Amino acid sequence: MLILRMRVFFLLLALALLTLVGNQTVIVLAENATPTAGVVGLQQVVSGLDQPVYVTHAGDGSGRLFVVEKAGTVRIVQQGQLLAQPFLDIRDRVANSGEAGLLSIAFPPDFASQGYFFVYYNHPDHNLAPPPPEDGGVNGGYDTVVARFRVTTNPNRADAASEERILVRNQPYENHNGGLVAFGPDGKLYIGLGDGGSGDDPLNAGQNLNTWLGKILRLTVGVSGPYTIPPDNPFVGRTDAKAEIWDWGLRNPWRFSFDRQTGDLFIGDVGQGAREEISLHPAGTPGGLNFGWDCREGDIAHSTTAPCAGPFVAPIVAYPRSDGQSVTGGYVYRGPTFAAFQGRYFFADFSQGRIWSTQQGVAGWSSKQLELDTSENIASFGEDEAGELYVVAFGSGVLYRLVDTQAPAAALGDSSFTATPSTGVAGDVISYTLALRNTGGATAGAVQVTTTVPSGLTYLPGSLRATAGATDDSALPMLRWQGVIYANQTISLTYQATVGAAPPGALPTTAQIVAPGLPPLSRTATLTIRAPGATTADPDFFLPGTQPEHMIDAIVDPVSCQGCHTTPIYGAWRGSMKSQAGRDPIFWAALHVANQDVENAGDFCLRCHTPRGWYGGRSHPADGSLLEHSDLSAGVACELCHRMIDPQSTGGEAAAVARDAVVRSAISPTLPVDHVGSAMLILDPEDNRRGPFKINPAPPHPKATWRTDFLGQGGDPVIEARVCGSCHNLDNPTLSWNPATARYEPNAENLAAPSFANGDLFPIERTFDEWLYSDYATAQGVYAPQFAGAKADGVVRTCQDCHMPRTTGLAAVGDVNRDCVTNGCLPEHSFAGANTWAPRLLQDARWRLPATGDAIHLNAAILSARSMLQKAATVTIDFDPRAMPRQATVRVTNESGHKLPTGYPEGRRIWLNVRAYNAASQLVFESGAYDPQTGVLADDPQLKVYEAKLAIDDGATVTETFHFVRNNTVLKDNRIPPRGYTVAAFDQPGLRPVGATYVDGQHWDETVYALPADAAVVVAVLYYQTASKEYIDFLRVEGGADGVVLGQMWDDLKSPPEIMAVAITPAQNRFLPLVGR
Known part of the structure; x- marks a missing residue:
């Protein structure tokens, strides 16, 4: 029995049922999930292509689409326009006949920096490579070539003379070339080859591991040199199989793809006369899957002339010839625009023009669902850099975008245009930012933005930038931008301008925004020109250094x-x-x-x-x-x-x-x-x-x-x-x-x-x-x-x-x-520091300055701070459970490069929670108990808190306060010094310990705890807290409206203590509770 190792347990609860067909083991996938809603439509991108067969992107951030034309050219679609000049033209060496031609292009992950790529084409020469023995002398096809090319200094033009052939295969017949090259998520180059052609696999190539035909190959390639074979290919080291083979048992794999989220490999395999099929190689499953041809055609038996021992992997979709006669493999939608399409695998039939989808549910893959019936010959699907899907129509020469016609319309009303700073004098450089915020669905085509730099400002050459789309500053003082704005996407356009001899007053700049299907929109950024004047800074708070009046160029947003x-x-x-x-x-x-x-x-x-x-x-x-x-x-x-x-x-x-x-x-x-x-x-x-x-x-x-x-x-x-x-x-x-x-x-x-x-x-x-x-x-x-x-x-x-x-x-x-x-x-x-609480507050809708748009980054920062805390200290316990009287010495060692804790003193603290348990695991002692419901740290005679406390010394009394701008003395500073501490070096204001003694070289602190006589196990946990309850209560009362809101957020969120280090002695094989967890 074949057992496949799957990515995720739940994925494969469904993958599941093993059925015996004759003496063959076939993996059968259930078909009872139902795709989600959404209405599929095709939106024309460009027309005028000549027998296009493939479309893809380069992954270089340019937003370009590359369309392969069968005769031997690759065309570029940039910002919705088909460029007249081909990216690559190799018609002089391509056999454009029947199923042969230039069939695909693949860009490696390092294309942006290295500028090389690969194509699959058929050459008119029948003998670039001699017919191998397994072909039995048949030599009637156009040889397969997989070649590497390079880009010229013009990024829109490849060098046709740079060809380096890395793989050549004689073709016995003129059909079943396969024809796709694509890079997988592992960075390897995958190549699809058909069974050599004719009909009914006369060479039995599909089940012959000694030929590349009827296979998907997997190679390691680079910027130069021949390919090498990945060591984890399934047939490496075998003399009875080609080491390049990844999967086998295929008739004519016409388009395969990798799910960019999961890495799953989907294969569309054209059938003989009964079935068309979509097969799946789940990510994480080793290579060597046998999809059955020509022993099986789709989900039915086909031939017994070939070796048919199996086991075979059954397709996730198989359909009869009454539905279509030539499947075109597709993609799983992972784009940002159409939520209803997420996770659905779209595929088509070249002959009938139908587009279907299937989707994985809890119990398996759904039956194919007809999404759209067209009159087009759909040769291929493709993805852009964002994951949006495209459809190539072979006969009409049209490139379409797959869209959800029920998706919400684009909504650009929240776009804003700002000048920074908002005031300026002659010579100031002003940064302008137009934030195109789309809170709806994707725009139905390219958006056009124009703005004119007004008299009184001089555009800073070359400063027009955009986070996506294409900019144009060639027609000054007019600036232009165009591009598609996807659902819930924000694109920022920025440029800079220098203030000239403009009179004081308001100087507006207006941006015109035109989007297909939406009413025109304008946004204005107003700069206030002021006369040069003196600073209004309070001399009490003067500090030397650069002052605001010294600045010529503002700090850029x-x-x-x-x-x-x-x-x-x-x-x-x-x-x-x-x-x-x-x-x-x-x-x-x-x-x-x-x-x-x-x-x-x-x-x-x-x-x-x-x-x-x-x-x-x-x-x-x-x-x-x-x-x-x-x-x-x-x-x-x-x-x-x-x-x-x-x-x-x-x-x-x-x-x-x-x-x-x-x-x-x-x-x-x-x-x-x-x-x-x-x-x-x-x-x-x-x-x-x-x-x-x-x-x-x-x-x-x-x-x-x-x-x-x-x-x-x-x-x-x-x-x-x-x-x-x-x-x-x-x-x-x-x-x-x-x-x-x-x-x-x-x-x-x-x-x-x-x-x-x-x-x-x-x-x-x-x-x-x-x-x-x-x-x-x-x-x-x-x-x-x-x-x-x-x-x-x-x-x-x-x-x-x-x-x-x-x-x-x-x-x-x-x-x-x-x-x-x-x-x-x-x-x-x-x-990364130690603050894990403020990033949570910044995501609270009650706060007037929220940073909810930065949630991903804020949550990552929480993890970074937590990791930093867990590196900053170690805790050890010296405890003899047999000694009397019972006591434990807990050492906290500072592993950081400064005091522990450090920084702004108010509210920050570290403390030890020490617990002792008897032999029956009953708590018999605790110091440093913290109540997570109230945020109260209980005081006790042995409590150890590492902190700095400031106070006001008026000459008569010393009073601890949180009034930092009035505090003038240090009341307590027992924070642990860093490695290399000396009394002499730290004997200065703000450095010397107060209320604690450390000797030269000491970067740790020890506390002795007197324990009950029955103490058998001691647990010490070092905690850090960003803000204490006492400090927040002070700010709640004294901090104005912001303090009130902060107090409300504390009531709900507290400032949860973070575990820095844990020690248990004697070592235990069971878990003990930690405070507040």
């Missing part, structure tokens, strides 16, 4: 970065708390408190959380009411780091070093030489970007792109980490050290602090300095492979090594990529 940068860059950043810093509910409640405590204190907060708005001059009023939506959604925008200049002179490309020196020299007052932090940043006033690599060719940025040591990778760890320290040291600029009173006290009103040097201002957080005085901040670093990502040596040094772990892949689309695929140099921009 990061949505423009999405068009080029990949998931490890843009997607990871989008889910991070850097991206969401401007929408964080905790921040906004705390901002309200700060403004209530000290006038304009919010300007200090907005400087870090919405730098795009701060540098754009929109942080006044200090409540953030003038911030733009894009300021909030940008958070800590990409350019904040990538335009940053080291306050100290360091290396890089010569042009960058020179430019940095010029910018640095213009900063007055200068930044302190012994201290970084508090967003005392030096930014390039112009949009010159910096990064870790020298990129050639230059990326499509508006201005220069340079490599600097400051933004480097693998260099001096202190220089590189100083980028992070620019924000992750934080001082209160209104509180300066008074040596006379030995306290931090308020500065004189309406004056900046007298000094910004290290220790002169009250330290709120010191994460960077904690790292700076650790073993991580050395050339040797620390061997910590759990943080190192793709770094081969497993050593981490900089902040980035842990919080931007190295991975492999591409940072951007196109040809501007450094090779991070083979060397693991791609820094994932996840900035």
Whole structure:
């Protein structure tokens, strides 16, 4: 009996019944599932094709469709237009006769970077390859050729002279060529070959493993050289079979496809005279499936002249010749547009023009359902990059798109057009973003957008970009875009313009949007031209560095970065708390408190959380009411780091070093030489970007792109980490050290602090300095492979090594990529920390600044933070269950490069939950009990909580508070120091322990717990909590309207404690309960 190993148990509960037909074992699939609703229609894309037989895409992000014409040409359909020039023309070597011709094209996964592809065609020469012995001397067909070609420097034109034949097979007869080449999800090239032709398989090829005929082959191919045979092909090493064979028992496989979601292989096999069939090779099932020809035709017996021992895999669909005479295999619909089509496999009949579908249900595949009866000869289906399906009509030369005629119409009413910043003066560069938001079904064809840059603005050449579709800036001042917008898709169009000598006042720019079947739509972005004026910043909160009035080019909205940068860059950043810093509910409640405590204190907060708005001059009023939506959604925008200049002179490309020196020299007052932090940043006033690599060719940025040591990778760890320290040291600029009173006290009103040097201002957080005085901040670093990502040596040094772990892949689309695929140099921009709660709050509809559109990225960020927490500490227990008195010593070891926990102190805490059980598994002791229903951490005499608590010292009393802008002393800081701690290095404000003692080299803490005499098992769990109940209750009362909403969300969601580490001793083979889980 043949047993197939299937992908998913539930999938194969259905696949299931084994039936004996004579002496043959046949796998039978039930047919009782019912397809879902939706009405199939065909929407014409282009006409005028000459006997088209296949359509596919290149997978290169271009959106092009490639249509194969049987005579020997491949045509391109781009943005709904059939290009006049063929992509490939090899009519001089193609036998266009009967079933022979140019039959298919296949693009490898690396086509975008390597520019090669494969075609299947028949050659007029009958002897390119000699007839093999198994053909018995029959030599009447046109030889099969599978060849590799290359693209020229013109991406729409291939080099016909670049042909490299990788497989040639003599054909005994003129029919049954198969004819499809396609890459599978495993990156292998699959080739379909018919049984050699004539009728009734006179060569018995279908059941002969010593011939390629009647088979699907599977090969490993590359940019050059011959093919090789994958070692997991089913017949590797056998002398009685061709090693290239993947599946067999096929008559004439006319179109097969892989389900892009599951990897299942569907095969349409043309029958002899009784049955047409669709067969299935489930993903994960080893190769070597025998589909039965010519012992079986579809679901019935056919011949006994061939060896017919089986076992054979029965088709999932078989239909009689009364329904059709030549099946055309199709695809499973996985596109984003037609929800009713999801999971349905569409196929057709060439002779009758009928389109059917089948779908897998709980009990198997449904009987075929007639979807559409046409008069076309349907030669092939095809997919575009998004997964939408197309139909090729051989006789009429029309390419159709498969559509659901009952799908909702496109709805573009939520589209928006914005200018960023919304105000400007002469010389400012304004970024315009048109967000084409489709909240309905796919557009019925290409959408046309036109906008004219008005007088008073000068278009920045080459800046017009779009996340999809085609842009055109050749007819300035008019800008154009066209493209299809799929269901629930948003496409962003961006460009930049420089403000000229325009008079003060409103300067509108209007975009006209024309979509087929919809009324015309217009959207206007208004820029307010203002006269240059002084900043309105409060001098009490002045910090040295680049100021808003220094900026020439605004910080670009990061949505423009999405068009080029990949998931490890843009997607990871989008889910991070850097991206969401401007929408964080905790921040906004705390901002309200700060403004209530000290006038304009919010300007200090907005400087870090919405730098795009701060540098754009929109942080006044200090409540953030003038911030733009894009300021909030940008958070800590990409350019904040990538335009940053080291306050100290360091290396890089010569042009960058020179430019940095010029910018640095213009900063007055200068930044302190012994201290970084508090967003005392030096930014390039112009949009010159910096990064870790020298990129050639230059990326499509508006201005220069340079490599600097400051933004480097693998260099001096202190220089590189100083980028992070620019924000992750934080001082209160209104509180300066008074040596006379030995306290931090308020500065004189309406004056900046007298000094910004290290220790002169009250330290709120010191994460960077904690790292700076650790073993991580050395050339040797620390061997910590759990943080190192793709770094081969497993050593981490900089902040980035842990919080931007190295991975492999591409940072951007196109040809501007450094090779991070083979060397693991791609820094994932996840900035993973410990916050698992705020990403959940941002998906709550009650919050006024939700980020529900970023849900995928936010949820990924939760997982990243959870993973980071579980790497940051270890817990061990020293416990002897025989000793008296009973006690346990629990050690918490800090595995991170800073204090544990670190960062902004208010509400963050780590604690130990220690439980003891007797021999009967009864709880006899607990410290650190947490009630997940109320969020209350119970106080007990042995409770150990690692945290920092701040207070107000007025000279007479010291009072613990959450009023961070007024706090001026540290009441408690027992947080565990990092590896390499010394008392001397940490003996400075914000670093020294308070209420705890650590000796040189100690990066752990031990707590001794007195236990009952019957304690037999001890369990220790280390928990982290983003925000304590006490802190949220404070913000609920003091944080204004945002604090009220935050409190409501806490009531429902709490801030669930995250498990960092667990220890059990003696080791147990059963599970014990964990608090709150």
